[in-house]
Amino acid sequence: xxxLSEEEQQAWRAFGTATRLLNERLDRDLQAAGMPLTYYELxxxxxxxxxxxxxxxxxARWTRSKPSRISHAVNKLEQAGWIRRxxxxxxxxxxxxxLTDEGLEALRAAAPRHVTSVRAHLIDALSPEQLRQxxxxxxxxxxxxxx
Amino acid sequence: xxxLSEEEQQAWRAFGTATRLLNERLDRDLQAAGMPLTYYELxxxxxxxxxxxxxxxxxARWTRSKPSRISHAVNKLEQAGWIRRxxxxxxxxxxxxxLTDEGLEALRAAAPRHVTSVRAHLIDALSPEQLRQxxxxxxxxxxxxxx
Numbered sequence: 001x002x003x004l005s006e007e008e009q010q011a012w013r014a015f016g017t018a019t020r021l022l023n024e025r026l027d028r029d030l031q032a033a034g035m036p037l038t039y040y041e042l043x044x045x046x047x048x049x050x051x052x053x054x055x056x057x058x059x060a061r062w063t064r065s066k067p068s069r070i071s072h073a074v075n076k077l078e079q080a081g082w083i084r085r086x087x088x089x090x091x092x093x094x095x096x097x098x099l100t101d102e103g104l105e106a107l108r109a110a111a112p113r114h115v116t117s118v119r120a121h122l123i124d125a126l127s128p129e130q131l132r133q134x135x136x137x138x139x140x141x142x143x144x145x146x147x
Numbered sequence: 148x149x150x151l152s153e154e155e156q157q158a159w160r161a162f163g164t165a166t167r168l169l170n171e172r173l174d175r176d177l178q179a180a181g182m183p184l185t186y187y188e189l190x191x192x193x194x195x196x197x198x199x200x201x202x203x204x205x206x207a208r209w210t211r212s213k214p215s216r217i218s219h220a221v222n223k224l225e226q227a228g229w230i231r232r233x234x235x236x237x238x239x240x241x242x243x244x245x246l247t248d249e250g251l252e253a254l255r256a257a258a259p260r261h262v263t264s265v266r267a268h269l270i271d272a273l274s275p276e277q278l279r280q281x282x283x284x285x286x287x288x289x290x291x292x293x294x
Contacts, residue, residue: 001263008270011282015269018285019166021292116148122162123155125291126284133280135158137273138165144272145168 022121029117035110038073043082043099043107052099055088059097082106169268176264180257185220187261190229190246190254199246202235206244229253 004012027037045062046052054062060070074097077083082103088094099107123131151159174184192209193199201209207217221244224230229250235241246254270278 001259002266003262004266004270008266008278011278011285012265012269014282014285014289018288018292019170022288023166025292112148115150118159119149119151119155121291122159122288123151125288130280130284130287131155131158133277134284135161137277137281137284138158138161140277141165141169141269141272142161144268145165145172 025121026114026117030110030114033110033113035106039077039082040107040110040114042073042077043103046083046097046099047104047107049099052104053086053096056085056095056097077103080106172268173261173264177257177261180260182253182257186224186229187254187257189220189224190250193230193244193246194251194254196246199251200233200243203232203242203244224250227253 023037030037030040042059045059046054056070056074059074074083074085077097078085080103081100083097083099086096086098088096126134170184177184177187189206192206193201203217203221206221221230221232224244225232227250228247230244230246233243233245235243273281
């Protein structure tokens with residue numbers, strides 16, 4: 001194995017810190033609207049699925065989350081009335097997560113704040129050229145990670 | 148407020164997904180060595196502090212974590228014998244986190260695996276030019292976020 005050079009180390013640290021801080025800033029802005037970023041992302045995923053419905057296993061796979069973490073989030077979203085759980089009709093062992101009208105409403109209410117936050121802290125903070133580079137770098141990483 | 152253009156939306160989604168997947172891959176690789184990424188980062192921070200010692204409040208501020216999350220992680224690290232807690236001598240209300248010899252040993256044992264993982268999934272996945280761009284982009288974001 002080969003240690004990181006000074007340059008590589010600096011790039012990695014800057015990147016790691018920037019993404020962590022950005023994520024925390026976006027979460028904080030959204031929390032101020034009463035919704036943690038992780039819940040928002042789950043609601044977005046459901047809103048884009050046919051009939052606002054996904055299997056719990058798909059939800060876990062798409063978010064790359066541990067099943068235990070998804071269960072916890074889904075419980076909270078269910079308590080808030082934003083999703084409901086249903087059994088598959090064809091398989092009583094499996095569960096579906098379904099976006100409710102209230103959930104869609106909550107998502108729509110939170111969206112402008114989130115978009116404003118993404119624009120302020122990422123999109124407008126970078127030059128158009130940097131944003132283009134960042135997308136290309138992200139796609140390279142996604143290819144590598146097998147997406 | 149101004150919605151994201153199609154291009155901006157695609158860049159933001161690619162970036163968000165890439166960083167989440169990268170983080171989860173690095174965490175999974177390190178978990179295989181018995182140490183979650185968050186614990187590793189706390190041990191690194193302590194190992195770089197004078198006498199391997201930081202105030203709990205500093206640890207929370209540096210990691211940008213909620214105090215409750217830091218407390219939980221510190222409890223786990225203490226149970227593993229990797230850090231110990233001490234009162235300030237000058238202020239009985241405050242706590243210090245101190246890296247133990249066992250903690251330093253655990254960090255050294257995990258480091259090669261983590262570095263190999265960072266190199267494989269980030270450094271070597273990008274061209275030198277992309278890595279340079281990513282550092283510049285990260286520094287721009289850090290400046291903006293007030294670091």
